[in-house]
Amino acid sequence: MHRKLIRLLFPWLILLALFILFFYSATVSFHAPISPSPQRKKISAPATCNLFRGRWNRDPNRRPIYDETCPFHRNAWNCLRNQRDNMGTINSWKWVPRNCDLPQIDPFRFLDLMRNRNFGFVGDSLNENFLTSFLCSLRAADLGAKKWKRKGAWKGAYFPKFNVTVAYHRAVLLAKYKWQPKYSSSDNQSQLEGVHRVDVDIPADDWANIANFYDVLVFNTGHWWGYDKFPKETPLVFYRAGRPILPALEMMDGLQLVLKLMASYIQNEIPGKTLKFWRLQSPRHFYGGEWNQNGSCLFNEPLEESQLDIWFDPSNNGVNREARTVNRLIDEAIRGTDIEVLDLTHLSEFRADAHPAVWLGRKDAVAVWGQDCMHWCLPGVPDTWVDILSELISYHLKTGK
Numbered sequence: 001m002h003r004k005l006i007r008l009l010f011p012w013l014i015l016l017a018l019f020i021l022f023f024y025s026a027t028v029s030f031h032a033p034i035s036p037s038p039q040r041k042k043i044s045a046p047a048t049c050n051l052f053r054g055r056w057n058r059d060p061n062r063r064p065i066y067d068e069t070c071p072f073h074r075n076a077w078n079c080l081r082n083q084r085d086n087m088g089t090i091n092s093w094k095w096v097p098r099n100c101d102l103p104q105i106d107p108f109r110f111l112d113l114m115r116n117r118n119f120g121f122v123g124d125s126l127n128e129n130f131l132t133s134f135l136c137s138l139r140a141a142d143l144g145a146k147k148w149k150r151k152g153a154w155k156g157a158y159f160p161k162f163n164v165t166v167a168y169h170r171a172v173l174l175a176k177y178k179w180q181p182k183y184s185s186s187d188n189q190s191q192l193e194g195v196h197r198v199d200v201d202i203p204a205d206d207w208a209n210i211a212n213f214y215d216v217l218v219f220n221t222g223h224w225w226g227y228d229k230f231p232k233e234t235p236l237v238f239y240r241a242g243r244p245i246l247p248a249l250e251m252m253d254g255l256q257l258v259l260k261l262m263a264s265y266i267q268n269e270i271p272g273k274t275l276k277f278w279r280l281q282s283p284r285h286f287y288g289g290e291w292n293q294n295g296s297c298l299f300n301e302p303l304e305e306s307q308l309d310i311w312f313d314p315s316n317n318g319v320n321r322e323a324r325t326v327n328r329l330i331d332e333a334i335r336g337t338d339i340e341v342l343d344l345t346h347l348s349e350f351r352a353d354a355h356p357a358v359w360l361g362r363k364d365a366v367a368v369w370g371q372d373c374m375h376w377c378l379p380g381v382p383d384t385w386v387d388i389l390s391e392l393i394s395y396h397l398k399t400g401k
Contacts, residue, residue: 049100052343059094064379070136075361079377084359105390107141111162118165122207123220124172126282131168133382171204172224174262195237220279222326259333267337279342281323285352286373297373302350
C-alpha cells in the first residue's frame with residue numbers, strides 16, 4: 001500500500017520540483033541587474049567623466065543634425081548658405097573626452113526628457129550662437145517648432161510635440177546698464193557726450209522677471225567687457241544702491257563686482273529646483289590684429305595643443321588673451337553657489353578653423369565689421385556644446401542630482 005502511494009505521487013513530486021526550480025530561476029532573473037545592450041552605449045556620469053578635457057579626432061562619417069534650411073539660423077552664422085570653404089571638413093571633427101565617449105544629442109530622447117519644461121539662455125551673442133545651434137538640433141525631433149518671443153525674450157522656439165520652450169534673453173553685461181548723457185535733453189549741448197551707467201546690483205530688465213519660468217538656465221557674460229565696446233571717451237561708470245561707486249572702478253574691477261553680485265542674485269532669487277549653468281568664455285581666434293585691425297582667421301585645421309598657450313595665455317598679451325582672465329573671475333564669483341560651471345573654453349580654443357571669417361552673407365560685411373573670428377559657423381563647434389549640455393542635463397534629470 002505504501003509503495004503504491006509513492007508510485008502515484010512520484011509524477012506530482014517531479015512536477016512540483018520543476019515548478020519550484022522554474023519559479024526560483026525566474027525570480028533571480030527578474031531581480032538581477034540588467035547589463036547594457038551592446039547596441040546602447042552606457043552614459044558615464046559626469047563624476048567619472050570630464051567632458052571638458054580631451055582631443056578633436058577626424059571622423060569622416062560624422063554629420064550635422066541640421067543644415068542651412070533651419071528657420072532659426074542667423075544669417076551671418078549660416079556658413080553653409082554663405083558657402084564658407086571646407087564646411088565638410090569643419091564638421092568632420094569629433095570631440096573625444098578623456099576616458100569616455102560623448103554621443104551626439106538624440107533630439108527625440110532629449111525633448112522627451114525635457115517634456116513640459118522651459119529652457120533659457122541669458123547673456124550676449126555667444127549665448128545666442130549657442131541657442132541657435134540648440135534650436136536647430138532640437139527641431140530635428142519636431143518640425144512643427146514655432147518661433148517664440150515672450151517674457152522679455154529676444155528670440156526662441158516652442159516645440160509643441162513635447163510642450164518645451166527654449167528662449168534667449170539678451171543681457172550683454174547681465175547687470176542693468178543705460179546711456180547717461182552728460183547734458184540734459186533741455187540743454188543745447190550734444191547728447192553724444194556721456195557715460196554708460198551700470199547698476200552692478202540690478203539685473204538687466206530683459207531677464208529680471210524670469211525666475212519662476214525656466215527649469216534650466218545658462219548664463220554668460222564677458223565679451224562686451226572691453227574698450228572696443230565701451231571706449232574710454234564714453235566709459236562704463238559703476239553704481240551700487242543707486243549711488244556711484246567711488247573711487248571709480250576700472251573695467252575689470254567692475255566686471256568682477258558684477259559677476260559676484262549677479263551670481264548672488266541668481267543664487268538667492270532663482271529657485272533651487274532650477275538647474276543653473278554658467279558658460280565660461282568662448283575663445284576668439286583673431287590672427288594678426290583685432291577685428292578692426294585686419295585680424296583674420298582663415299585657417300583650415302584646428303590648432304595643436306602646443307599652440308594654445310601661445311594664443312591664449314594672458315602672460316603673452318595676445319589679442320585673444322581675455323578669455324582665460326575672465327574665466328578666473330567667473331570661477332571666483334560662483335564658488336559656493338549651486339551654479340554649475342559649463343567649461344567650454346578649452347575644447348573651443350583648438351578650433352581656429354570654425355569661425356565665419358569672411359563668409360558673412362553680405363558683400364560689405366567685412367569692410368564694415370571686419371572678419372568674424374568670435375562667433376561660430378553653424379553647423380559647427382556649438383553643436384558639440386549642445387552635445388555636452390544635453391548630457392549634463394540628462395544626467396541631472398535621470399539621477400535627480
